[in-house]
Amino acid sequence: MTMKYYARVWVRDNAVYTVNAMQGPITFDTFTGWADEIIDLEIAGEYEDAGILLAAMSYGQNGLLVAGRNATVTATRAGNPRDVEAELLELRSHLKLTFAQLLIGLVTEGWITQAEGTAWLINRMPPAPVTALINQLPAAEQFTALARVVQPSEVLRLDPLVVSLGAAQGKTPAEVDQFFITYKDM
Numbered sequence: 001m002t003m004k005y006y007a008r009v010w011v012r013d014n015a016v017y018t019v020n021a022m023q024g025p026i027t028f029d030t031f032t033g034w035a036d037e038i039i040d041l042e043i044a045g046e047y048e049d050a051g052i053l054l055a056a057m058s059y060g061q062n063g064l065l066v067a068g069r070n071a072t073v074t075a076t077r078a079g080n081p082r083d084v085e086a087e088l089l090e091l092r093s094h095l096k097l098t099f100a101q102l103l104i105g106l107v108t109e110g111w112i113t114q115a116e117g118t119a120w121l122i123n124r125m126p127p128a129p130v131t132a133l134i135n136q137l138p139a140a141e142q143f144t145a146l147a148r149v150v151q152p153s154e155v156l157r158l159d160p161l162v163v164s165l166g167a168a169q170g171k172t173p174a175e176v177d178q179f180f181i182t183y184k185d186m
Contacts, residue, residue, distance in 0.1 A: 003044070003045060003046055003047075004042055004043060004044050004045070005021060005022065005023050005042075005043055005045070005046075005047040005048070006021070006022050006023075006024065006025050006026050006040070006041065006042055006043070006074075007019055007020065007021045007022075007026070007040070007041040007043060007050070007053055007071075008020045008026045008038065008039070008040050008041075009038070009039040009040075009041065009057065009064060010033070010035040010037075010038055010079065011035060011036050011037040011038070011039065011059050011064070011079070012033075012034065012035050012036055012079070013036070014036075014059060014060070015059055016054060016057045016058065016059050016064070017033075017035060018033075018050075018054070019050045019053050019054045019057065020050055021047070021048060021049065021050040021053050023047050026040060033080065034079060034080045034081060034082035034083070035079030035080055036078075036079050037076060037077070037078065037079050038076070038077050038078075038079050039064050039073060039075070039076045040073070040074045040075040040076070041064075041066070041071045041072065041073060041074065042071070042072045042074050043066070043069050043070065043071045043072075044069070044070040044071075044072075045069060045070065053066070053069075056068060056069060088173075088177075089158075091177065092157045092158050092177065093157075093158060095156070095157035095158075095177065095180040095181065095184065096154045096155060096156050096157065096180070096184070097154065097155045097180060097183055097184055098153075098154060098155070099121075099151070099152050099153070099154075099155065100186075101155075101183045101184060101186045102152075102155045102183070103117045103120060103121055104183060104186050105179055105182065105183035105186065108183075109179065111169060111171075112127050124150045124151065126149050126150060129165070129168060129169065130149055130165060133161070133164055133165055133168055134146055134149065134161075145161055148161065149161065157176065157177065157180045162176065163176075
């Protein structure tokens with residue numbers, strides 16, 4: 001009697017991303033992230049843990065290779081499509097800085113001078129580009145924006161003022177993301 005077990009492999013960016021191994025056929029997805037391709041295998045031999053199996057796998061021009069195992073592909077299908085915009089929105093929704101982290105980052109990166117940072121911190125006077133942007137808002141929104149800029153308890157990456165100020169300063173969304181990632185632990 002030949003023993004066999006089964007594996008489902010998720011391929012992402014031309015590499016094996018994750019593996020699920022079971023002693024019986026896999027009839028459900030246990031991984032919901034995006035993948036380019038999903039491959040089902042039947043493997044001859046004694047059952048091995050998915051971690052051990054993953055270490056024996058590689059993916060390249062010839063497809064999936066399983067070193068030292070007699071593996072037969074039983075099914076392949078397109079994976080779950082990647083939604084880059086949704087991933088970025090999810091990342092950005094968790095990015096936030098304290099006022100101190102914001103000022104440290106702005107001065108360190110040279111986006112404002114140390115004198116501007118000090119005036120904002122000590123005298124609650126935001127730099128001229130910030131004030132100019134607030135003055136362009138409808139009159140009914142200016143006080144709220146000024147209060148959020150002068151004494152913020154936290155600065156959210158997706159705050160419309162952050163988005164507008166970044167664009168006004170010629171920063172790409174990726175540059176603003178990286179700024180928040182870099183200074184969130186300061």
